[in-house]
Amino acid sequence: MNPPHAQGPYRRGVRFLWRKWPVVLRLALWSVLETGQTFLTGYALARALDDGFLAGHEAVGLWWLGGAGLGVVVAAYGTSRVYRAVADLVEPLRDSLVRQVVGRGLHDADSAAVSRLTQQVEIARDTFAGLIMVSRSFVFTAVGALVGLFSLDPLLLLVVAPPLLAGIALFVATLRPLARRQEEFLVADEELAARLGVVCPGLRDVTAAGAEDDVAADLGRGVAREYRTAAALARWGVLRTASLAIGGQLPLILLLTTAPWLLDNGVTPGALVGALAYVTQALLPALHNLVHGLGASGSRLAIVLRRLMWEGPGSGGGAEAGRAGQGPALELSSVTFAYGPHAEPVLRNLGLSVARGEHLAVVGPSGIGKSTLAGIVAGLLVPDAGEVRVEGAGVRGEGAVGRRVLIPQEAYVFTGTLRENLEYLRAEPVPESELTGAAEAVGLAPLVARLGGLDTELVPGELSAGERQLIALTRAYVAYAPLAILDEATCHLDPVAESRAERAFAARPGGTLVVIAHRISSARRADRVLVMDGVHALCGRHDELMERSPLYRDLNGAGDWGGGRGGDRGGVASDPALALRDPYGVDPVPRPGLPGDRGHVVAHRSVGEMETVGDLGDRSASRGE
Template sequence: MRREIRYAVGSLRRGPVVRLVGWSVPEALPAAASGLVVARAVDDGFLAGRPLVGVGWLVGLVVMSAVGAVGTRMVFRRLGDLAEPFRDDLVRRVVGGALRHAVDGRGDDGAVARLTRQVEIVRDTYAGLLMAVRGFVVTVVGVVVGLLSVAPVVAALIVPPFLLGLVAFVGMLGLAARRQREAVLADERLAAAAGSVLAGARDITAAGTEEHAAAMVAGPVREQALAERRLAGVAALRTLCFAVGGWLPLLVVLFAGGWLVDRGLTAGTIMGGLTYVLFGLQPALQNLVSGVGGSGLRFVVTLGRILDATTVPPDPAPDRRPTDGHDLVLRGVTFAYGPHAEPVLRDLDLTVPAGAHLAVVGPSGIGKSTLASLLCGLLRPDAGTVTVGGVPTAELPPDRLAALRVLIPQEAYVFAGTVRENLTYLCQDDPADLDQAVAAVGAEDLVARLGGYAGEVRPAELSAGERQLLALVRAYLSPAPVAVLDEATCHLDPVAERRAEEAFAARGGTLVVIAHRTSSALRADRVLVLDGAGARYGDHETLAATSPLYRELVAAGRPAVRL
């Protein structure tokens, strides 16, 4: 629970908190003044034979209540300044966790539930807790100030039993959180056990194993019933805490009434103290107990599950071995999308020397884009190794991988911003050869049409080919020595495609082209042909003599379409 509380408190922003507290002051005005107003109305008005004076004091309380209503309205308006950023932080955390799992090759089936349900539960209960705790603190401070102004001796009778009930409630929160978590887990175990039994109900009936099936569910049922009873016991303790903190002060004042009168306190003063208990401390404590004891426990448990699922474990010490060049080497690589799926790649061996120009061709769905992702470290092989410069990509931290390779997929990404920002964000400094890069790739006309480097890019207004041109210039300017173009020119015409690929080949470094047209293979030094049964690797002449599939692709002149 401490972790969840620290996370929630750490998410508070100073400015919104100050504004929320500022508007809480007029909201607390009626509670702070109620006892004092009643005391004056009774002593100076009704008991003194001046009813109009008493009514005047009560009218003043009505006016203060109107001021308090304005404060309440503004408090609710300001509440979103805290609750919505908190929700946004959780959304980013959940999405980031799901993306990390995906990059690591692990599925995250619970991410959607966390994003659509659990985050909303936490956001709503977070707002409710803010209101409950804020209202409690502001009201109690106002009541204590009011009690001291009416009669310090009455405050001395009321505050200690109230604090006793409050401390008892706070002390049981840890137990309540554990009981709530136990109830949630017991409910999940029961649902899992019952679901498995119900799924096999027909087989159970046919085999006559009803008793065995009932025994499978009996244990989780008992655990869930015990957890619910323990949770009910916690609810009873909450009620006891409220009785001590909310009703005991009232009884103390009533029993001490004669003693207070003997000490010279008036009836109005005693009624004012009782008013503070009945209309100030009791509602504040009741809201705190119900808010923190109910929605607060849901908040802690649900937030805890989100944090458990999205906390990034400490990474092992990153591999800081210096890479020996940037050769790409695959040894015995096998990869399948799922434990029961047919492998897309099986026992693949491949070496791409530094500075080589490789084209990858093959029919649709054969594994070309999968290979690109494996080369770039976006996927991890089920078996075998992928190394760059002699270091496995799975052991390289993201910053080192990003420094070694750049990948441009078929659906090129551009963002709203200037042309310069889109072209240069993979570079640490504004490159001096920006004009040369734009000219080499063939994007001069596009840059001019967009208004030069200061022109604004509106992604929705660009064609797929225009987006690819911008992404190609961006990759060309990247300092990474390995460039992987995964059908990154498929929306360009053959002339533009040739110009872009020749620019990358002349750029230096290693170039891997997932070919959209077989003409890309004719421009490459080496070609890898994937045919589903295996792979063939060699230059154009060798493959034309040994690979029927490669001859067919070249003869047909048709594209080796995307994965």
Template sequence: MSGPVASLVVRTLLGEPRLLVRLVAWSAVEAAPAFAVAVAIARAIEDGFAAGRPGTGAAWLALLGAVWLAAAVGARQVILTVAELVEPFRDLLLTRVVTGALHRSTGGGRPPDAAAVARAGLQVELARDALAAVVTVVRSFVFTVVSVVLGLLALAPPTLLAVAPPFLAGLALFLLSLPALARRQRAYLLADERTAAATGELAAGLRDIVACGAEDRVGAAVARRVAAQAGEGRALARVTALRTAALSLGGWLPVVLLLAAAPWLLRNGAGPGVVVGALACVTQSLIPAFRGFVEGLGVSAVRLAVALDRVLETAPPPGPTPPRLPAPSDTTVRLRGVTAAYGPHAAPVIDRLDLTIPAGDHLAVVGPSGIGKSTLAALVTGMLTPRSGEVTVGGVPADRLPRAARVLIPQEAYVFEGTVRENLCYLADAPPDRVREAVAAVGADALVERLGGPHARLDPRTLSAGERQQIALARAWLAPAGLTVLDEATCHLDPAAEARAEAAFARRGGTLVVVAHRISSALRARRVLLMDGDRVWLGTHEELVRTAPPYAELVGRWRPPDRDPRPEAVP
């Protein structure tokens, strides 16, 4: 197991000392029969049945039965404790996978690879299950071996001379084979992934392969992948065979040696009950524990190491995140020479942009679809870092702003299960009168009333896209952010509702940037930014109509609906 993998496992197991203490205590209870079986059977024979006292023999067996019942309770508690112990391990790995994917997408300008995240998520589940199995079998093995040793010592110390040497030899052979087993298991897993990828590509491109007459060449390439996987499978089987040898040496050879030593034990004062008790201890406790250890660790520990290696490879930890800085008192947004692209070799979506949005400004951003308006919104709020240049808000780099200093509402609004109030107050713990003010300001009062009020349960599946936007708008209005960016956040609302929501944010104060869905949003703004390919225009609506032909053309193509009220201009 590599250093990072071992460190992650150890940190997880030592993270909850309380659970470790509970696990040790219940493990001792679960392993008690391994100690009791040797003594109870020997005494039941020697002091009971062989001595003509069947009641005494039955009492010893009843005591052994009581110990087994207690062990059953202990086994149940062990399972529950192990589950509590390893659950944070899965959460830690999933957090790492998702955080790494989001970090790479925002830092590198590329969207997360959903397939890679899904594959890493599957490896996380495998790692969690494997860790639980490893903890279970290792704990059971250790406590059982200690109980067997104590039981044989209490019964007849010479029995250990027959049991300990072959057992330790088998254990050593198995532990020495584990690194090779892990390497072969990893090689087989990688070969299996390559085979799956090759066959998937073959199935997806079958028509093109036949059209190009490349059946033989592609078939041979896939056959090589299959042959390579088969070879790795045979190598894995050879190493796995060592487990059987280790089990025979450490598990069954002690039984043979005990039987061979029985005459010597009897000549030296041990009764038949001692021999039977020692055999019962070895066959009923030591061999099952060793078999579980060999089979469980040989499969689960290797699977854990391989799965964790794959998770750490595909989801490396994100680089150090710069600390958040205090919220600036000024919300002036400045972009200086900003270039942004989705991918290191992709053409820039925004190229060397200089822009200043004064504090308290109301700016509408318009332009054709795909021109970079949402990219600009992500840059301004620090959700995306530029390839070059800098973006600041009040002099603070946008990606180091405290989260409470800005709020971004995307086109698809997020609403979660919970109460209406929990959704509205997600970004600020506002008093009831403030919540009512926010709901009324963005025109969501009728919606909240229909849902049953602020304390009603909310099921996002029952809301339309427009209703989800109204909830998100009220949530953003309540937030203490001095910078608000609406990225087509009203596109599912009718024009009247959109006008009411934008006017509410304009009256609320702070800097407002609206990525416009309708040209009417530009009419309500103080200034308009037109993005059109390599050029941008900035000015009032009237100025752009006169000086920017693409804007005049855009306005000319727009026809307001009959019921699109023009709110009074925002001062």
């Protein structure tokens, strides 16, 4: 169920253009003037020959040539207006990238922000403008030329169109593979340069330690990898050149070789010359610009945008960090997991890709495998088959803890100050302004004020389940991990507090959020929703799933799915089974003092477990019972 990298640069680019549709429409209308000039390139020449010079009417021929010249003037005016429309598309993109780079630089103390701001943003801006111009020019040039060929004689279109379409199809087929090869080559080159930067200044130490063979072998592997990526890039480049030959040069050869047959079948000499003009003066140059412009610049733009917009914070240095800066934030490939060798798999061949900055909600009936999925993504469970990668690296390798943070249903709060609890996932002291800002964003600020400040000593047993969850959520919020996994971590909060916490995590700069949802409101807030039903998983937007998934429609009707503790292994749900405002007053609200509380009893422990003091927030029976 791997969705295409549609959440990557290409899809986001399409969404950006869709939001700017008035500018795109204006750009298309001005481009129509260029289409008229392209049409006249061959049609006016054919008419000038057939109806003018070859028929002995020089004035008619000159009139048609003059019309073609006038078309060039009109097209030049249209081109000047096109540049204005392109500017109206490009500058908002640049402004958006600048805001993201500056925001992330301030939030994460990103040392590469200056380079991104002064170089990569400008590369993206200029490349995007070039791509718009090249793609627009090819589309309208091709339309004008093909309409002109059909107007001259449909037989000409029959000769030119098939190889042209074949060449375009081959070019489009190479776009994504070639972009991957270019990115792999870039990563390999950066890794080799990083290794050389470490080894060259320390050659004397290498010799003194007798590590020449080991260092040479390590560098040799880097050189070999760069060679392999360069060779793969070259092979795909050959196919791109072939697409240009098929789509641009083969039509010219076919026109020349079939000229006698075309003339015998009613094609006039002027029409044949006009067709040659269309191919040589319009289609071949436009296709050449498209192949070389969109091919190289498009891949470069995709790479630069990924680096600008979706690299997560807190990644380390070296080769592993270089890989972690590429691709999706979370990727599962054919993951299968069962609780025991003879048990039925909870997950079977699950594939999933979550883009950087995306908000994904996971829904499904209790016991279907949602918390199991969260445990696998967090590295707490090892899949029986398949691979899980977070930020491009394994979930159980070196540095994995810094790439993801899991907030479970039963939040852990230890004896100590509130500040110590919030700083637990950070190696260094956290500035108080950052802690108070995080508390305000997540919704912990009222509790901080009620307790008396960040340096208040906590007694975990005196905190309600909702209060413990808010502390754990704020602790995760200030962590550097770019991927946050909320395994029903808001199940003891009321809907308002839950919404505030989830929106705070979704808005973290550079952060990615995966929510195991227990309310339909969580799913509606997400960018995409993963529906798990035990047979297959379906992923899409809320409106798409309402049409495609009967289970998702049923869950929407249920509203609260009660996926409590142990839900994946047959445990008892921790949320009250009754609806909000039920006649017995049992509502999932934390305790007095938090939003949504109406003084009702809160039950959050499984049957058979001892309840801690403070679990019943107001310590009073409901309705005297």
